[in-house]
Amino acid sequence: xxxxxxxxxxxxxxxxxxxxxxxxxxxxxxxxxxxxxxxxxxxxxxxxxxxxxxxxxxxxxxxxxxxxxxxxxxxxxxxxxxxxxxxxxxxxxxxxxxxxxxxxxxxxxxxxxxxxxxxxxxxxxxxxxxxxxxxxxxxxxxxxxxxxxxxxxxxxxxxxxxxxxxxxxxxxxxxxxxxxxxxxxxxxxxxxxxxxxxxxxxxxxxxxxxxxxxxxxxxxxxxxxxxxxxxxxxxxxxxxxxxxxxxxxxxxxxxxxxxxxxxxxxxxxxxxxxxxxxxxxxxxxxxxxxxxxxxxxxxxxxxxxxxxxxxxxxxxxxxxxxxxxxxxxxxxxxxxxxxxxxxxxxxxxxxxxxxxxxxxxxxxxxxxxxxxxxxxxxxxxxxxxxxxxxxxxxxxxxxxxxxxxxxxxxxxxxxxxxxxxxxxxxxxxxxxxxxxxxxxxxxxxxxxxxxxxxxxxxxxxxxxxxxxxx
Amino acid sequence: xxxxxxxxxxxxxxxxxxxxxxxxxxxxxxxxxxxxxxxxxxxxxxxxxxxxxxxxxxxxxxxxxxxxxxxxxxxxxxxxxxxxxxxxxxxxxxxxxxxxxxxxxxxxxxxxxxxxxxxxxxxxxxxxxxxxxxxxxxxxxxxxxxxxxxxxxxxxxxxxxxxxxxxxxxxxxxxxxxxxxxxxxxxxxxxxxxxxxxxxxxxxxxxxx
Ligand code: SF4
Numbered sequence: 298x299x300x301x302x303x304x305x306x307x308x309x310x311x312x313x314x315x316x317x318x319x320x321x322x323x324x325x326x327x328x329x330x331x332x333x334x335x336x337x338x339x340x341x342x343x344x345x346x347x348x349x350x351x352x353x354x355x356x357x358x359x360x361x362x363x364x365x366x367x368x369x370x371x372x373x374x375x376x377x378x379x380x381x382x383x384x385x386x387x388x389x390x391x392x393x394x395x396x397x398x399x400x401x402x403x404x405x406x407x408x409x410x411x412x413x414x415x416x417x418x419x420x421x422x423x424x425x426x427x428x429x430x431x432x433x434x435x436x437x438x439x440x441x442x443x444x445x446x447x448x449x450x451x452x453x454x455x456x457x458x459x460x461x462x463x464x465x466x467x468x469x470x471x472x473x474x475x476x477x478x479x480x481x482x483x484x485x486x487x488x489x490x491x492x493x494x495x496x497x498x499x500x501x502x503x504x505x506x507x508x509x510x511x512x513x514x515x516x517x518x519x520x521x522x523x524x525x526x527x528x529x530x531x532x533x534x535x536x537x538x539x540x541x542x543x544x545x546x547x548x549x550x551x552x553x554x555x556x557x558x559x560x561x562x563x564x565x566x567x568x569x570x571x572x573x574x575x576x577x578x579x580x581x582x583x584x585x586x587x588x589x590x591x592x593x594x595x596x597x598x599x600x601x602x603x604x605x606x607x608x609x610x611x612x613x614x615x616x617x618x619x620x621x622x623x624x625x626x627x628x629x630x631x632x633x634x635x636x637x638x639x640x641x642x643x644x645x646x647x648x649x650x651x652x653x654x655x656x657x658x659x660x661x662x663x664x665x666x667x668x669x670x671x672x673x674x675x676x677x678x679x680x681x682x683x684x685x686x687x688x689x690x691x692x693x694x695x696x697x698x699x700x701x702x703x704x705x706x707x708x709x710x711x712x713x714x715x716x717x718x719x720x721x722x723x724x725x726x727x728x729x730x731x732x733x734x735x736x737x738x739x740x741x742x743x744x745x746x747x748x749x750x751x752x753x754x755x756x757x758x759x760x761x762x763x764x765x766x767x
Numbered sequence: 768x769x770x771x772x773x774x775x776x777x778x779x780x781x782x783x784x785x786x787x788x789x790x791x792x793x794x795x796x797x798x799x800x801x802x803x804x805x806x807x808x809x810x811x812x813x814x815x816x817x818x819x820x821x822x823x824x825x826x827x828x829x830x831x832x833x834x835x836x837x838x839x840x841x842x843x844x845x846x847x848x849x850x851x852x853x854x855x856x857x858x859x860x861x862x863x864x865x866x867x868x869x870x871x872x873x874x875x876x877x878x879x880x881x882x883x884x885x886x887x888x889x890x891x892x893x894x895x896x897x898x899x900x901x902x903x904x905x906x907x908x909x910x911x912x913x914x915x916x917x918x919x920x921x922x923x924x925x926x927x928x929x930x931x932x933x934x935x936x937x938x939x940x941x942x943x944x945x946x947x948x949x950x951x952x953x954x955x956x957x958x959x960x961x962x963x964x965x966x967x968x969x970x971x972x973x974x975x976x
Binding site for chain 1: 782783784785787789790793794795797798800801812813817841842843846847848849850851852854869870871872873876877880881890894929930931934942943945946947949952953956957960964965966967969970
């Protein structure tokens with residue numbers, strides 16, 4: 298009998314330990330290994346060693362990072378990009394790994410499309426050579442990003458060596474205000490703890506405001522765990538999770554589903570479980586938030602002003618602020634809401650799901666965007682659903698382009714770039730220098746906030762445009 | 768993998784915070800095979816303009832720091848994307864050790880996988896090291912992993928590193944070989960687990976089982 302109350306993190310960890318060595322490093326079993334075009338480095342390593350893939354049945358590959366978002370019916374024009382997409386098909390084909398290619402109706406960004414397939418389940422360990430693998434934690438899975446050598450290791454062994462992280466619990470209590478979204482919770486949290494604030498930790502998101510989130514919102518929240526430095530973040534599964542999963546292609550069916558739910562119900566943290574760090578946010582205090590700098594921690598409420606480095610005593614902090622302001626082309630003390638933008642992007646594994654498109658469309662309906670912009674749904678199935686709901690028409694009538702699904706302008710490697718010096722209001726996750734293209738300036742915010750910026754041409758509190766709507 | 772025990776080498780200051788992996792190696796270079804070498808892409812867009820001309824704003828390109836194998840930076844070095852290309856770029860440039868107050872978790876793990884040491888120091892110590900290296904450009908630093916100690920000028924600094932990472936670096940362990948030595952435990956786990964968590968197996972709708 299257990300004497301010690303355990304957290305969900307403890308339970309997930311313990312159920313996957315194959316070997317525990319002195320000093321605390323553990324060999325963990327991996328339930329799902331997700332692959333994308335970037336996995337070629339790992340396949341090269343496997344080939345060099347001449348080893349087989351341990352459990353090809355537990356690996357799933359999907360083309361997302363390099364895929365074009367236009368003219369999908371035609372062959373990919375750029376030969377280097379065509380090679381990347383093709384290489385994934387060949388590498389997975391050679392090893393008998395399931396592959397969802399460019400023109401598969403299930404295609405999409407790995408962290409959007411894989412949950413849609415019911416491959417992400419509570420209680421699983423999930424890894425992928427991508428830092429936003431934390432997204433899958435929304436289902437109560439232990440999901441984290443790994444590097445190429447680790448991908449190779451998982452391919453060859455279906456296991457990974459890890460030291461148990463410290464546990465952090467973020468509680469968001471109370472109701473959030475209308476017009477605020479999971480993105481605002483996440484950006485507020487990251488700005489409070491810092492981009493390295495949760496390093497070495499796994500985060501459990503809890504509290505009534507988290508419980509009230511849809512699966513889409515929980516995925517946005519868990520997705521951004523890595524931007525606070527945590528390798529993973531998760532939410533205990535509940536009825537919202539089960540309702541979302543039921544009937545998905547790869548999820549357990551019928552009686553097996555009921556039995557699985559019984560097991561999943563036991564995953565929640567026991568009352569009295571201990572955490573190394575606890576942080577509480579008041580949901581009612583969270584307001585629409587935007588980033589002004591070049592790190593997700595450089596985020597402020599949209600009615601705030603650009604920080605002034607001269608008011609910071611610590612020279613390293615002041616230097617970081619000056620550097621970000623210079624790159625972003627801003628004036629210290631200027632109002633965030635007067636920052637004019639050049640374009641918008643709606644998409645990515647952070648905010649490319651159907652609810653995100655609905656939130657943006659509710660602001661854009663019947664309005665015109667003052668700047669050009671691109672909407673790339675998070676998956677082909679999100680795209681179909683958006684079309685069924687007529688959201689595509691709203692985007693097009695507003696003057697935005699509605700394209701196919703992929704990572705697109707989140708990282709720009711498929712050619713969807715923000716031109717040098719341009720300022721983009723974006724629903725993505727990273728405002729790093731050059732992230733959306735060399736010299737590109739990114740402001741992160743929620744889908745409704747991006748839509749509002751599109752309508753007014755500058756950063757705007759979306760609530761002003763939602764009055765009388767939604 | 769070559770073990771990392773001690774290193775006495777020239778160190779280069781990089782007085783920047785939040786040097787994320789997107790900056791360490793911009794995404795557009797990630798299509799390249801490792802065999803082509805990643806050293807030229809290290810911090811590419813900070814070092815080179817759109818025309819490919821060196822901007823020479825970083826000490827990395829200052830001849831006084833040429834041949835540096837140690838980099839000293841500010842907090843949150845290597846945060847962001849999991850791209851191991853960031854470590855390939857550092858390694859292929861000749862860097863073997865990075866000293867900073869904090870590192871991205873995935874980045875640290877990628878470093879260790881490639882035999883690079885991410886040495887965590889106090890923020891004030893990072894500032895002192897940066898100041899020393901700016902004053903005495905081209906100075907060497909001694910790093911002792913076993914003792915977790917850095918000697919620079921006439922000062923000694925402690926650094927921290929995950930004990931698991933330390934053992935791996937000191938021994939030059941190859942994870943795959945170690946893991947495969949536990950194949951019995953692996954088998955036992957899988958048969959036990961199949962019974963305990965039948966729902967964890969993906970249903971292969973596409974293959975009819
Ligand atoms: S959408 Fe962006 S963050 Fe998400 S997996 Fe793609 S590149 Fe990474």
